[in-house]
Amino acid sequence: xxxxxxxxxxxxxxxxxxxxxxxxxxxxxxxxxxxxxxxxxxxxxxxxxxxxxxxxxxxxxxxxxxxxxxxxxxxxxxxxxxxxxxxxxxxxxxxxxxxxxxxxxxxxxxxxxxxxxxxxxxxxxxxxxxxxxxxxxxxxxxxxxxxxxxxxxxxxxxxxxxxxxxxxxxxxxxxxxxxxxx
Numbered sequence: 460x461x462x463x464x465x466x467x468x469x470x471x472x473x474x475x476x477x478x479x480x481x482x483x484x485x486x487x488x489x490x491x492x493x494x495x496x497x498x499x500x501x502x503x504x505x506x507x508x509x510x511x512x513x514x515x516x517x518x519x520x521x522x523x524x525x526x527x528x529x530x531x532x533x534x535x536x537x538x539x540x541x542x543x544x545x546x547x548x549x550x551x552x553x554x555x556x557x558x559x560x561x562x563x564x565x566x567x568x569x570x571x572x573x574x575x576x577x578x579x580x581x582x583x584x585x586x587x588x589x590x591x592x593x594x595x596x597x598x599x600x601x602x603x604x605x606x607x608x609x610x611x612x613x614x615x616x617x618x619x620x621x622x623x624x625x626x627x628x629x630x631x632x633x634x635x636x637x638x639x640x641x
Contacts, residue, residue, distance in 0.1 A: 460499075460514045460530075461492075462523050462545040462568045471610060473588035474520055474601040476546035476620075477568075479613060480586060481515050483621035497530040507629045523568040524575030531576060541581045542627055544620060545569055548601065550587025552609060553616035555639045557584050557623055559632040565597075582632045584623045584639075586616055 463469065463478030481492055492502040492513050499514040516526035527541060545568055550556055560580045563570035573579050591600040605613050626635040
C-alpha cells in the first residue's frame with residue numbers, strides 16, 4: 460500500500476512520497492494502478508510468482524486505515540502481509556528505512572492503519588522527506604511541494620523505494636533492511 464493524498468494539487472508534495480514510489484513501481488513493472496476498488500486505486504501485479512495487490516488509497520492520508528482494512532477483510536490477508544510505503548519527516552531527504560513493524564512515529568496515515576487494522580505488526584518502507592524547518596508547521600511542511608534539486612532527489616529515492624518494495628516481496632524484510640537501510 461502506497462500512502463498519499465489523491466488529487467493533482469498533492470502530486471509532488473512531501474506527504475505523497477508513497478504515491479511517487481507507486482509511480483516508480485508502475486514504470487518498473489509495466490502496470491497502471493488505476494482500478495477503483497477498496498477505497499483505492501489498485502492493480503494486481505505478479506512479482507516472482509506471487510500475485511500482489513498494489514493500492515493507492517483515495518481516502519486522504521488520515522483515513523488510510525479504511526482502505527487497508529477493507530482490502531484485508533476482502534482478501535483475508537493478515538496484517539504482517541500488508542506492506543506500507545510512506546513519507547517520513549524524521550529521515551533526511553531521500554533516505555530509506557525498511558522495518559518489519561513499529562509505531563506510527565507521528566504519521567497520521569500509519570496511525571490510522573494501526574488503529575483500524577489491528578496493530579503495528581506490518582512491514583513498512585519509509586521514505587525520508589527531510590525534517591520540518593523550525594519556522595514551519597508540520598502540516599504545511601508535509602503538504603509543501605518538492606522543488607528543483609529536492610524534486611530530483613525524491614524521484615531518485617522513490618525508484619530506490621520501489622526496489623525496496625520488490626525486495627521485501629521477493630526476499631523478505633530482513634534482506635531489504637540490509638540492502639536499503641543506512
